[in-house]
Amino acid sequence: MNKLFLTEQFNDSISGVAYKTIQQKKRLLAYFAEHGPTAIGDLRQALHLSVPKVTALLNELMDEQFVKDYGKDNSTGGRPPNLYGLAAESAYFLGVDVHRTFVHIALTDFQKNIVEIKEYVPYTLANTRESLSALCQLIEGFISQLQTPREKIMGAGINLTGRVNSATGYSYSFFHFQDQPLSQIIGDEIGIPVVVENDSRAMAYGEFAAGVVERERNVLFLNLDYGIGMGMVLDGQLYYGKSGYSGEAGHMPVFDNNIICQCGKKGCLETEASGWALLERFKTRVRNGATTQLVQNPEHLEDIDLEAIIQAAQSDDVLAIELIAEIGEQLGRGIAALINVFNPELVVLGGSLAATGDYIRLPLLSALNKYSLSLVSNDTELKVSDLGNRAGVLGACLLVQHKFLSTTD
Template identity: 40%
Template sequence: MKSDLLKYIRKINSKPSAQRRLLEQFVSNGASTIPEMSKGIGVSLPTATTALNDLIKAGLVREVGKRDNSSGRIPMEYDLVPTAGYFVGVNPEMDCLALAASDFCGNLITEKTRIPYIYENTPESLEKLSAIVNDFIAGLPFGKEEILQVCVNVAERVNPFEGRAYNMYTFLDKSLAEALTGLIQLPVCIENDTRSMAFAEFCKGCCKGLKDVIFVNICWGLGIGIIIDGKLYYGKSGYSGEFGHMTAYNNNIICHCGKIGCIETEVSGRALKRKLTQKILEGKVSILSDKVLNKKEELSLHDILDAIAKEDVLSVATLQQIADELGKQLAGIINIFNPEMLVVGGEMSATGDYLTLPVNMGIKKYSLNIMNEDSQIVTSELKGLAGITGACLMARHRLLND
């Protein structure tokens, strides 16, 4: 059945069709009546009905019941079939891995977070990644043959069209997507992690239904996901959004990209760790002092976020210093893109108002008034699930649109 379904999806994707546009309508709007479908995809009622019946026959769409309407004829609603197929999303972080599975409607069925994993550019790391994914798939409540696609998020520069990562798993003599397809024995696509998170918020989170959105992912690094006129913006090769690698400081600090003075050198999890460690070494007191001074251990981002949650004064003050700079830099993004909404997400957004209040103040202070009045500044609604939710949704998106 899976092979027949994939053939059908490829067939309706091979040329413009009412069936393909109707699937997009269900993905964007959920349950719909035939008149809503007709209006949404711009075809006549008979054409919409024919396309709908074709999708029902293929097993992708079903009746979900009559809409409660107090006046006139009660219309029937239709929606995607949740069990038509499943998707798996994978989101690596610096020291752990998160995975999730979703149904055909994009609803998460199960997820696992903070699985120990070292994200590095080595064959061993890639093998470990595929082993964890295979173990996760083996424990799912449906068969492997029912999974239509897997999406793996990758940090920084990614060409999702070719399935290649610019700075991870560079030892491969084939594309990363091709290598993972062989290791997992399922179709695999890859996507930039920040863009996946932006897509998750756009489809299921705080900016659902908006057209122009910027998503800021502040974690070990710093990047943005861009949505313009309701569509993800990729740029020519998929490398858009590298906000953290704009040169902004004359600080002689070498960024991990090899350049000097990138925004990321002052505004990121790496910068937070460096600044806080330096203050502790200079004798300032923190609940992390023992780990740095006596145990001689490096701080992790998780250590620092935990200290902030415990209201460690030095950690909070250092975070707010970084948040001030983030607000100043994001003011330029507001001036350039004039978004309806700017969403602050990523691991460091878990600090809540400690981060977002200084960011808001910085944006108001340094952006044009008429511009910042247009933009809502909010924190990610999906929080720690944004990465894996986005990966699952991106797996479906790529299947239905490639």
């Protein structure tokens, strides 16, 4: 199989007719990826190409084994046309969703099906060369046990928290040790082209492409974990901002307090509406005498983490439920401001705190009604992530597929 044209975007020497043909092939594959098997007549109209040109491109793509003939379309009247679409096994995409203490890693085929996935693989994220080396080894270990040939893996998408510029390949929050882009460093290590992306943006794309989003074109995705991240889909496209750092909703100055945020400033949304805030409130309440099934011995209080509090709430722990409701109310103030500014069709709650369901959603909705403009919020729906903990890793796979099929014309 020839995967040359999918990676020719990195070859500046390609020009003229050859370059135009590559772009047309990508447009054709991208259409199949979005719409599924399609007849030549419909492809001609959608791509504004002649029937002979579409036929020639399809024949080349079938020779290269990226496209296959799905047979007659029996849903139409008259003489049914043949349908053409992606050959699922012709290309694969790797996704790596990096968290503080674990990694999700998956492989999808050309039709967006998950072929292999490993979740909660132990890993410690730290801004050290050792942590970067461990991540590369983890990815290499996953690839080595696949039955899929390495040469069929077209690219890898790697999600990291913090400031990531996916256009340049640099991460400025983690692993910024040398002049080379992080995408190039990891790509050279694993032998596969790499795209690095902010974790919240990848989660947003996962929900948009394969999750709870239906026909909505303007969507805000809130990643509710220890911090608060946001991915924005505006008019059907991921929004990056000028420098690629959009979505820092957690650092909006919402509160008049003296709590120092992780970013070093005061009053950020994260100081009172994040997983970090929940953890600190929980510990403070227990120290002040509150009871909880989670802590029998106060000496073990420092061992409690966010996941433990979420599990306690799901087991009907009164203190955990009460504090999550407080977090939800404060979070609603921040989301109300975002709704007033962006007027989205849909807000999606994802990340670990979203797993608490109505415990956080109902007080959040109450705050939205209180703080947002009714004319705006009435047009905004609120949903919880459909993909759950797979939103990021699936988003990474689908984003890298989308980027490798992107065209410049």
